[in-house]
Amino acid sequence: MSFSLKILGCSSATPTTWAFPSAQVLNMEERFFLIDCGEGTQVQLRKHNIRFSKINHIFISHLHGDHFFGLVGLLSSFHLLDRKKDIHIYSPKGLKEAIITQFRITNTYLSYYIHFHELSTSEPQVIVDDKKLVVKAIPLKHRIETYGYLFQEKLKERKLNVEQLEKYKVEICDYRNIKLGKDYLTDSGQLIDNSDLTFDPPKALSYAYCSDTAFEPKLFEWVKHIDLLYHESTFLDDKITLAKKTGHSTAKQAAAVAKNAKVGKLILGHFSARYKNRTLFLDEALEVFDNVELSEEGRVFSIKN
Ligand SMILES: [Zn+2]
Numbered sequence: 608m609s610f611s612l613k614i615l616g617c618s619s620a621t622p623t624t625w626a627f628p629s630a631q632v633l634n635m636e637e638r639f640f641l642i643d644c645g646e647g648t649q650v651q652l653r654k655h656n657i658r659f660s661k662i663n664h665i666f667i668s669h670l671h672g673d674h675f676f677g678l679v680g681l682l683s684s685f686h687l688l689d690r691k692k693d694i695h696i697y698s699p700k701g702l703k704e705a706i707i708t709q710f711r712i713t714n715t716y717l718s719y720y721i722h723f724h725e726l727s728t729s730e731p732q733v734i735v736d737d738k739k740l741v742v743k744a745i746p747l748k749h750r751i752e753t754y755g756y757l758f759q760e761k762l763k764e765r766k767l768n769v770e771q772l773e774k775y776k777v778e779i780c781d782y783r784n785i786k787l788g789k790d791y792l793t794d795s796g797q798l799i800d801n802s803d804l805t806f807d808p809p810k811a812l813s814y815a816y817c818s819d820t821a822f823e824p825k826l827f828e829w830v831k832h833i834d835l836l837y838h839e840s841t842f843l844d845d846k847i848t849l850a851k852k853t854g855h856s857t858a859k860q861a862a863a864v865a866k867n868a869k870v871g872k873l874i875l876g877h878f879s880a881r882y883k884n885r886t887l888f889l890d891e892a893l894e895v896f897d898n899v900e901l902s903e904e905g906r907v908f909s910i911k912n
Pocket residue numbers: 619620629671673674819877
């Protein structure tokens with residue numbers, strides 16, 4: 608399994624000629640999950656060769672414009688391209704009304720069906736659960752209702768140790784239970800521990816998107832030990848008071864979350880345009896946590912197991 612995250616936009620507030628507001632695509636073995644959809648997202652999708660038809664799930668963090676103003680345009684383009692497949696959109700309450708109102712006023716009837724999943728939870732909540740993947744919504748601490756999203760691969764079955772299976776003369780019909788972790792009882796009544804018959808499966812991969820949010824210590828537990836964390840860092844340390852007031856984080860606070868949650872890697876994003884030199888975010892975060900990278904439009908972050 609591999610996760611590949613492509614950043615389409617990572618600036619805060621307004622788009623500029625060199626920076627797009629929040630949007631990114633998580634590719635899990637050719638399943639594409641669009642996370643936030645700021646203005647210009649469909650242009651970015653085209654520029655980075657991501658086929659619209661591959662996107663069946665969209666996750667919107669909150670209803671500030673820099674996170675969803677690109678959505679109605681994208682949904683409209685799906686229709687113009689004669690999309691037939693349903694789409695699932697996860698968001699706080701209010702998005703359905705915002706989208707439907709625009710379609711009503713513009714007399715737009717879609718060629719496909721939208722499932723709006725409007726969230727309301729104060730604890731992490733499973734919102735997608737299929738054979739390979741679990742997605743949880745994570746409540747964040749912002750000025751309006753906001754959710755982060757945690758994508759967790761499901762742990763695969765244990766791998767059979769063929770030599771050991773032959774040694775204990777295990778029948779093929781028992782392989783299924785052994786793959787699921789059960790111990791094995793031989794004909795002579797000897798109980799063989801599962802760990803003697805199997806190898807551990809590859810580690811399940813995980814990625815969390817946390818934007819926008821003020822410093823939130825609950826995340827230490829909620830994103831504990833994940834491989835990859837995208838955490839907003841709108842400001843540097845010089846604006847820590849403003850960060851608190853506006854429900855945002857500094858680079859150091861993002862790094863403190865990564866450190867306390869013991870994540871594999873931290874990606875910083877949602878940069879305020881007031882800072883022309885983005886490497887300052889990296890410098891400050893590295894004082895707290897040592898595996899940090901900056902998001903940048905078009906940049907890809909990959910994790911494998
Ligand atoms: Zn924002």
